[in-house]
Amino acid sequence: MPKAPGEGFKSMNIAILGSTGSIGKQALDIVQRQSDRLRVLTLATGSNADLLAEQALEFRPTLVALADENGLPHLRDRLKDTGILVTGVDEGLHAAATYPGVQRILLGMTGFAALEPALAGAQAGKDLCLANKEALVAAGDLLVRAARDSGAQLLPVDSEHSAMFQCLLGEDPASVRRLILTASGGAFRDLPASDLEHVTPEQALDHPTWRMGAKITVDSATLMNKGLEIIEAHRLFDVDIDKIVTVQHAQSIVHSLVEFMDGSTKAQVGPPDMRVPIQYALLYPHRAEWEAPLLDWTRTDAWTFGPLDEARYPCLTLAREAAQAGGDAPAVLSAADEVAVQAFLDRKIGFLDIARVIEYTLEAHRPQPLDSVEGLLEADRWARRQASACSARIAGERTP
Secondary structure, three states, X not given: OOOOOOOOOOOEEEEEEOOOOHHHHHHHHHHHHOOOOEEEEEEEEOOOHHHHHHHHHHHXXXXXXXXXXXXXXXXXXXXXXXXXXXXXXXXXXXXXXXOOOOOEEXXXXXXXXXXXXXXXXXXXXXXXXXXXXXXXXXXXXHHHHHHHHHXXXXXXXXXXXXXXXXXXXXXXXXXXXXXXXXXXXXXXXXXXXXXXXXXXXXXXXXXXXXXXXXXXXXXXXXXXXXXXHHHHHHHHHOOOHHHEEEEEOOOOXXXXXXXXXXXXXXXXXXXXXXXXXXXXXXXXXXXXXXOOOOOOOOOOOOOOOEOOOOOOOHHHHHHHHHHHHOOOHHHHHHHHHHHHHHHHHOOOOOOOHHHHHHHHHHHHOOOOOOOOHHHHHHHHHHHHXXXXXXXXXXXXXXXX
């Protein structure tokens, strides 16, 4: 459960992992607006050397890391004579996360690659601002344990978990009846189920409300994102899986709700702009002036809520089943989803095949206790092999 706000505020030294992605770019926009409160010490990204160089020249971090070894010579050339340390490949992400003086890490990278720097940062006592679902889903037990042992804070950036975090401040955990996740419904919320077989990656990436990275946008269309968020909420707030429910809320204004034992409910409400929860996590426990447009409370727009049809969204059911199985099952779920989504984006499998690949992988798996990074890595490798083989079979069946 979240801690109550403290007194005073000193400037925060931050690392941004995934600085060239959607979350990272929005975080740097916040740093620009809050330059007296936030200082970037390290930046890291996967392959966009040009944009990373531009960010480094503007924000002047002490260290930058690029995972793509082929882009390192170009990055070093762009940053020569600046005094900025350039490093790369896996050790670069580790260095960016554990750099001396970094107090808070924004984990904006997608996928399993964020796990090692997240664990390293938590073990080093750095607060983690979590915008990456996979690290907490796949390695939640390890990450929570590392943060607890070092005194690091886990601060959610997802709008839904940020909302719950804020609603739970100052509350007795025993008083919570349910956590209620809201879901926009994704790109296909109004499409007849019979048409889902033929949707394209371009259609899946056309989210009606949010502008996000490709993987999370497809997860929003399959509702796997809500399944992963159920597991995240379970990890973050230590609430039983069966006490975490989802409802459809197309307007994306009420970001989540907490229902208490006495029948009262708290909701966190705000514009559908990821910079709001990003700024909250970076500056927590303090709030700063926000320059973006605010909600207009004089308008009479309706907010609608309704049930989610899990038969239409099998990925949501698969995520619940993996969460209930426990152990390394959520890691297998997450890895299989990554493989399946990429196969869909590469046009190798269809939209509905994403759930089929994940279901096949989970059915072939026998959950094991998750008590080490080595066990987690083995579960991840196994799941990727299974999911890749299943995707290849489906691709072969689809070929005329």
